[in-house]
Amino acid sequence: MNNLARRTFLIAAGMLFAGPLLADDRLGKVRPRVGFLSPVSPGKRDKAFVSGMEALGWIPGDTIDIDLRFAEGQPARLPGLVDELLALKPDVLVAGSTIGARAAIEAEASVPIVFAGSSDPVAAGLVKNLRHPGGNITGFSLAYGDGFAGKWLQLLKETVPELRHVALIWSSSNPAARRFVEEVSRVAAKLQIQLEVYHAKDRTELDAALSSVESSGVGGFIVAPSPFAVSERKLLVAFSDRNRLPAIYFSESFPDDGGLMSYGPDIPDVYRRAAAHVDRILKGADPGELPVERPNKFDLVVNLRAAEAIGVTIPVSLLLRANRVID
Incomplete structure (x- = not known):
C-alpha cells in the first residue's frame, strides 16, 4: 500500500469509528429533555400531555426525552421529585397544579416552568398577571373564578x-x-x-x-x-x-x-394544551412573555x-x- 492509499485508509477508518460518536454528540445537543411533575398518580393527565407533545412532532425517545415523576397524592414528596428532575437537566419543567409549581419555584429552578392546572395562579403568587406572567414561568389555569x-x-x-x-x-x-x-x-x-x-x-x-x-x-x-x-x-x-x-x-x-x-x-385537555407552551419555549420563546391560558372546556x-x-x-x-x- 503506497503512502497516499495508506493515508486515505486511515482517514476513512478514523471517520468510521468517529462517526457514531459525532452522531451521538449531535443527537445529545438537538434532542431536548422535559421534566414532568405530577402531584397525583399516573393517568389521563400525563397521557394527555405526552399525546399533545406527539401531536406537535415531539416523540419520546426519538425527538425528545420526557422524564415523568408522580407524587401519588402526597405533597411532601414534591420537593424531592423536583430535585430528581432538575438533576437530569431538563430544558423545560412541567409542573402539575399549584403545589407542583410552588415546589419548582421553591427549588429556585432557573429552567423554564410550565404549570398545568393551577386553580388561581395570580392569587397563589405563581405569576404577576395572566397576560405577562414574568420570570421563567407560564402555564394554564383551571379558571375556578368567582362564583x-x-x-x-x-x-x-x-x-x-x-x-x-x-x-x-x-x-x-x-x-x-x-x-x-x-x-x-x-x-x-x-x-x-x-x-x-x-x-x-x-x-x-x-x-x-x-x-x-x-x-x-x-x-x-x-x-x-x-x-x-x-x-x-x-x-x-x-x-x-x-x-x-x-x-x-x-x-x-x-x-x-x-x-x-x-x-x-x-383537566386532561389543559395538560394536552400545555404541550403547546413547551413547544414554543423549546423553539426559543420567553416563558415570562407567554400568557397564562384558561380552559376551553x-x-x-x-x-x-x-x-x-x-x-x-x-x-x-x-x-x-x-x-x-x-x-
Whole structure:
C-alpha cells in the first residue's frame, strides 16, 4: 500500500469509528429533555400531555426525552421529585397544579416552568398577571373564578330539590381551596341549606371527616378541588355509594370511577394544551412573555348507573345540559 492509499485508509477508518460518536454528540445537543411533575398518580393527565407533545412532532425517545415523576397524592414528596428532575437537566419543567409549581419555584429552578392546572395562579403568587406572567414561568389555569364553586351546590340542589343539609370536604393541598369554602358557604346561606365543612389533607383526616359526615345526617356532599382528593377518589366514591349520598365532584375522573356527577374544566385537555407552551419555549420563546391560558372546556358529567345505585332520579333538564352521560 503506497503512502497516499495508506493515508486515505486511515482517514476513512478514523471517520468510521468517529462517526457514531459525532452522531451521538449531535443527537445529545438537538434532542431536548422535559421534566414532568405530577402531584397525583399516573393517568389521563400525563397521557394527555405526552399525546399533545406527539401531536406537535415531539416523540419520546426519538425527538425528545420526557422524564415523568408522580407524587401519588402526597405533597411532601414534591420537593424531592423536583430535585430528581432538575438533576437530569431538563430544558423545560412541567409542573402539575399549584403545589407542583410552588415546589419548582421553591427549588429556585432557573429552567423554564410550565404549570398545568393551577386553580388561581395570580392569587397563589405563581405569576404577576395572566397576560405577562414574568420570570421563567407560564402555564394554564383551571379558571375556578368567582362564583364557580357555588355552582356545585346549585347543581346538587337541582338534582335533589329537597336537599337541606350538605357537607363540603376540602383540602389545603390546594392553596385556592379556602375561597371555594367561602363561595359555597355564601350560596348555602342564600339557598337556606345547612353546610358542614370538613378539612382533609391526608388519609387520617379524611377518614375522620367521612366518619363525621356519616353520622351527621347530611343529604349530600361536595368535594372541592385538590390533588389529594383526586388520589382518594375511589374511597370518596365508595363512601357515597355505601351511604347512598348524592355527591358532586370537580373532575370527570370521579364519575368515571362510579361517582354521581362532576362539573369543572376538562383537566386532561389543559395538560394536552400545555404541550403547546413547551413547544414554543423549546423553539426559543420567553416563558415570562407567554400568557397564562384558561380552559376551553367546562364539562358537566352525569353517571346514571351511580344515580340508580343510590336511588336518585336525575332531572331531564340537567341531563339535557350534560356534556356526557354515563349509562
